[in-house]
Amino acid sequence: DIQMTQSPSSLSASVGDRVTITCRASQSISNSLNWYQQKPGKAPNLLIFSSSSLQSGVPSRFSGSGSGTDFTLTISYLQPEDFATYYCQQSYNTPRTFGQGTKVEIK
Amino acid sequence: QVQLQESGPGLVKPSETLSLTCTVSGDSVSSGNYYWSWIRQPAGKGLEWIGRVYTTGFTNFSPSLKSRVTISIDTSKNQFSLKLTSVTAADTAVYYCARVSAAVGWSDPWGQGTLVTVSS
Numbered sequence A: 001d002i003q004m005t006q007s008p009s010s011l012s013a014s015v016g017d018r019v020t021i022t023c024r025a026s027q028s029i030s031n032s033l034n035w036y037q038q039k040p041g042k043a044p045n046l047l048i049f050s051s052s053s054l055q056s057g058v059p060s061r062f063s064g065s066g067s068g069t070d071f072t073l074t075i076s077y078l079q080p081e082d083f084a085t086y087y088c089q090q091s092y093n094t095p096r097t098f099g100q101g102t103k104v105e106i107k
Numbered sequence B: 001q002v003q004l005q006e007s008g009p010g011l012v013k014p015s016e017t018l019s020l021t022c023t024v025s026g027d028s029v030s031s032g033n034y035y036w037s038w039i040r041q042p043a044g045k046g047l048e049w050i051g052r053v054y055t056t057g058f059t060n061f062s063p064s065l066k067s068r069v070t071i072s073i074d075t076s077k078n079q080f081s082l083k084l085t086s087v088t089a090a091d092t093a094v095y096y097c098a099r100v101s102a103a104v105g106w107s108d109p110w111g112q113g114t115l116v117t118v119s120s
Helices: none
Strands: A004-007 A010-013 A019-025 A033-038 A045-049 A062-067 A070-075 A085-090 A102-106 B003-007 B018-025 B034-041 B048-053 B059-061 B069-074 B079-084 B093-101 B107-110 B114-118
Touching (some): A004 A085, A010 A019, A019 A102, A045 A062, A070 A085, B003 B093, B048 B079, B048 B093, B059 B069
Antiparallel strands (some): A019 A070, A062 A070, A085 A102, B034 B048, B034 B093, B093 B107, B093 B114
């Protein structure tokens, strides 16, 4: 199985901050990396697919980058509705695996 | 607008079989463009991929669950289903179904999730 490791596990930030979350794969996954946002009591919501493609309807302050084993999710200007938990997932092979999540909290 | 809805018992006894169904609206499970997947999340923990099914009935499963999992598809009802046998308290979780791009692998949309508790 491909192991996905996110860092940090949690972070505190203020509205307007630039936030960066990293995800590392245990082997190369090309650009087969997706990012999801999950709010408490809700299902995950797709933000970014194929490392850097923005899902329709997702605000442009979200961006993704990376290939191979190292990936980044950036929120350029944190908004109140962005406080949530973020997960990366590899779609390179099965079993699909998720990172452990990064909780973005209000400072 | 594509929507997925999980249904099934919220309480299952230890050693019994967990059975859930995902009903799809706004798309067809017969579409060759997608897989249909199950994911679960224990309270306060991360997401665990369970497996997926294609319109042909082809399946893939998580190795850790493979011996206990069946995922099937019913194109006549536009549904797909999950069965997990010999459950224990460790199988207590919110279970989600999701549509998965066959070409790229993203999951969207997801169902709202259903909590299944394993307890006597």
